[in-house]
Amino acid sequence: MRSAVYLWLMMHIDFSLLYLLYMVLDRNKIVRLLLMSTGLLIYFYFFNPKSEMRPVASPAAAATDQTMLPLNRTNGVSQLASTPFAVALQGEEKDITVENELLKVVLSTKGGTIKRVVLKQYKDTSGKKLVLLDEQSSHMGISFPYQNLRVDTKDLYFQTQSSPVYKLKEAEQATIVFRLVLNSSQYLEQSFTFSGASYQINYDWHAVGMELNANTQANFCWDIVMKSLETDAKADTARSTVQYYLQDQTFDKLKESSTEVEKKHIGVPIKWVSVKQRFFSSAIVAGDAFKLGDLCMQPSVSSNVTKSVALSLSLSDKDKARGQFVFFFGPNDYKILKKVTKGFEQNIPLGWAIVKWVNKGLIIPLFSFLEKYFSNYGLIIFLLVFIIKLLLAPLAYSSFISMAKMKLLKPELDKIKEKYKHDLQQERIQQAAFCRELGINPLSGCIPALLQMPILVAMFNFFPHAISLRQASFWWANDLSTYDSIMTLPFTIPFYGNHVSLFTLLMALSSIFSNQSGPKEGPMKVLSYTMPFVFMVILNTCPAGLSFYYCIFNVMNLLQQKLINHWVDTDGIKEKLMGRQQNAKQGAKLSFQSRIASAIEANNKKKNRS
Structure with missing residues (x-):
């Protein structure tokens, strides 16, 4: 289950990481990646203990x-x-x-x-x-x-x-x-x-x-x-x-x-x-x-x-x-x-190496600080998202710029892909040469996205073990440490369960809207709709506090994208790229002329000596 969520988190960072991979990977590799992800989701579902609300025992x-x-x-x-x-x-x-x-x-x-x-x-x-x-x-x-x-x-x-x-x-x-x-x-x-x-x-x-x-x-x-001390008996047993x-x-x-x-x-x-x-x-x-x-x-x-x-x-x-x-x-x-x-x-359990230190050094101190001034844990989670989004804003901006550059270059990259469609190695060489000519690293946007991963994964480790959320109510959720069931179904839906978690549903909807602000081409368009639905099913039994956190994260992510789109001059980026391309061509021409002149001069010197 946890590995499946990590996959979702990777796809959740403005979709920039997957989009950049889409730009540099062929479709066969993308299909294989999606099949592997689907297989992992199915595997971790069947081998993960499902949570179950229990009545109070006599x-x-x-x-x-x-x-x-x-x-x-x-x-x-x-x-x-x-x-x-x-x-x-x-x-x-x-x-x-x-x-x-x-x-x-x-x-x-x-x-x-x-x-x-x-x-x-x-x-x-x-x-x-x-x-x-x-x-x-x-x-x-x-x-x-x-x-x-x-x-x-x-x-x-x-x-x-x-x-x-x-x-x-x-x-x-x-x-x-x-x-x-x-x-x-x-x-x-x-x-x-x-x-x-x-x-x-x-x-x-x-x-x-x-x-x-x-x-x-x-x-x-x-x-x-x-x-068993908790309402969610299966989650208590599993931990x-x-x-x-x-x-x-x-x-x-x-x-x-x-x-x-x-x-x-x-x-x-x-x-x-x-x-x-x-x-x-x-x-x-x-x-x-x-x-x-x-x-x-x-x-x-x-x-x-x-x-x-x-x-x-x-x-x-x-x-x-x-x-x-x-x-x-x-x-x-x-x-x-x-x-x-x-x-x-x-x-x-605060997670593995880097994630553990993020929880110890950032999430827990920040959460404890907010607890001193606010008693409403819904508000605390909202402020936690806001502060973390501010901290991650430079990385999000850098990732957006890299994605915007790659989006502008996509028509030229597609031409190279079509020209060398029968020679994958040559296609990669030519695409890399084209990007290098413009001073762009195709994977430069992945680095900011990957740097955000430990914080997002840290949340997945923090919320299920945050005792402050135990029996803490917010809106319709009576207990933010377990799922917020607003409806118990008379039947069980495979993979989903027999209840409806509203915060998880809102998280999925906000994820769909947030993903629409990014690229919607090829497999990415399908992913932007299917992945939120898949994880709405898989995460239906997660703590309401975690689902609320990611719901607010998605909403703020959408607002952040709107602000960046408003502030960033994409036409200016395009002009700079075209200028670099012209300079690169002129540089190549001058370099060729210089080599010809050097060859003629060397030949003249040889004749004079003879």
Whole structure:
């Protein structure tokens, strides 16, 4: 799908790039190019997961789906009955609630762990505060060796002296300590430290006075069922995965599109692991890198669950009886992620090399700047287009001038093509010589067009992951982060779907009008109508914010072309080209006469010497 969109973007830059190619390529090559493009569109359609709006699930159905844990580890509770841990196998579960400006977290004495996480600044599809994790969807704990057995903290009851409720202001902190005392010299301790305005929680685990088996590892184990948090369930599923960052600064992830169980053994130190969904992440960052890890992810057959995950991360060998970590539960917001730890912002896919730097250096800062002064995201997108069009104006002008020159030369180029129609190589040589004679590079207009490509492609990576657009309404679109369905059809149209996205429809119409301002000869005339229609079908499930951006881009592009046509003196360009052609002919004639005169002079000198 993404490659298909890149093809559309190439055709979308005032059609100048394709037009210049049309000027220098023969029709057979153009036909082959179009066939390849069509083949790619069909391929990426069939291999791309289609988005689907889902109804809000009932609590009962959601609870049933959330119990599908991905990995049932061996429970050694019965074996612990004859060990000092027997006293902790039963007890009373108590909850401690810690609330700051961003999070509401419920901790439990059962396991001494995090039981529930609520993101206060965000809402779910039913309008309630977003529950990122709960006791049905998340089980975590430290599994460590003890007397040839394995003890899992999530099976044990801890004690705490903490108050049942904490409400923190911005500058405040609170530490919740859970302790399990075995005897006067041995105890387990887990502590969680919260700040008043942070999505991060510091976590410290310590086995005091215990002789742990040196030949086995203590592991942090975490089973997560990723609940679908978005209206567009398929898009959420397609962007849900497990991502990790190694100590050697290598970033990698499990394959999002896999339909089979994905397993990954990592035998090198790991700095952090993130269970990432489209707009939110749950992650753990190690103080001392995890020694190694095993990751498991399986797709879900339920509409209420995106994927199920099991993590087993071995603690560092520096101190097997202690581990210091940081949990992150929050939005995939670039500004927030960048402050967590090194490389953590890579949880947001911003595109490949150049595109990534365009997003980091231009699009994200500009979008964030506009957010400070405007709350209407439709207006923000409009201003974003306007500013970018201003930045690209010199390139657009240069591309237009090159295209205008080639259009003026087309009659002469066609004459050369007709004269050498049976000798393609000679045709190319003569056309190149003709353009060189006038001081024109046939592909000079491609360079400005290609320089615009990274910005246009960057938008395709930016909008689907812009959490600011989540549930942001504009005109008829209730959520700019997903498609704006104005009509649900009683049937499904192949390739298109069962809904009508109005912003995508307007984008296609504006693209047709914008393309009419360019050349309309040969295959270009057909392309100017067919490509907008093809991509209206393919992009029907894209975010409304992206479709609106390109719709406004097309309208401004049309206005820009009108202004350039008004300002540029095409007759003056034609006169300059004719003047260059006359000068070139005179220069060639003088050069020929000079060579004749030199030859006569040389011959006279030879006669005089003889």
